[in-house]
Amino acid sequence: MDLNKRLSVLIELLIKTGRVKNKSQLAKEYGFSPQHLNEMLKGRTKATTDFITWLSKLYLVRPEYLLSGEHPIFKEDTNDLKEESNIKSSFFDSNLMMDEVYSEDFDMEEDRKRDNFNIKRSEPQEFRSSKSGDLIRLTLENNHLRAQNELLKKQIETLEELLEMYRGS
Known part of the structure; x- marks a missing residue:
């Protein structure tokens, strides 16, 4: 699974868990247009390190998951944060x-x-x-x-x- 697919999975998970209302809200919170986020998820543009860092900090996503697919997805699933x-x-x-x-x-x-x-x-x-x-x-x-x-x-x-x-x- 590539970075774009992991981002798509992550965003769907954020929506299902109620952390984000929809993709448009997430894009606007970061300062992207919803179209730019869709372009990123489709692989037409690359995800920036700033965007990955922002997701990691705000939603407690492990950057290791986004970059390499290493689980768990969220930091709160690890003993370190607890x-x-x-x-x-x-x-x-x-x-x-x-x-x-x-x-x-x-x-x-x-x-x-x-x-x-x-x-x-x-x-x-x-x-x-x-x-x-x-x-x-x-x-x-x-x-x-x-x-x-x-x-x-x-x-x-x-x-x-x-x-x-x-x-x-």
Whole structure:
């Protein structure tokens, strides 16, 4: 079964399960015309990687299924997503975190005066709406963990610089 056939099977499954009303709705949600989607399904145009990625993220479709036919079709059928959805979600205050990570005016004097580095957290947030909500929550959590990692790297660099300054004195 080729990619076009797997896309057709997937779209029919999305319609049967009520995730999508019809092909036209799916095309419009992505920004295609319904005719363009039909051309893709008939093999006259190729499916873009952006479209495959979009389907994977929004409808929790495993890209492996679309690309090679490897089952299961949906991510929620795998243990990975079930384990990840059990993670308690707590998010860091994005504005404070991003200001700290991407600030170009990193003031060494101010950091020397600080005796500890606190990462401020916002209240825990949970998305309970749907499985796509779980994906959004996991994506946001991943982005915040990356930002936290960048902040910690910067803090370690600062501490190493301070240590070098004190060793030199």
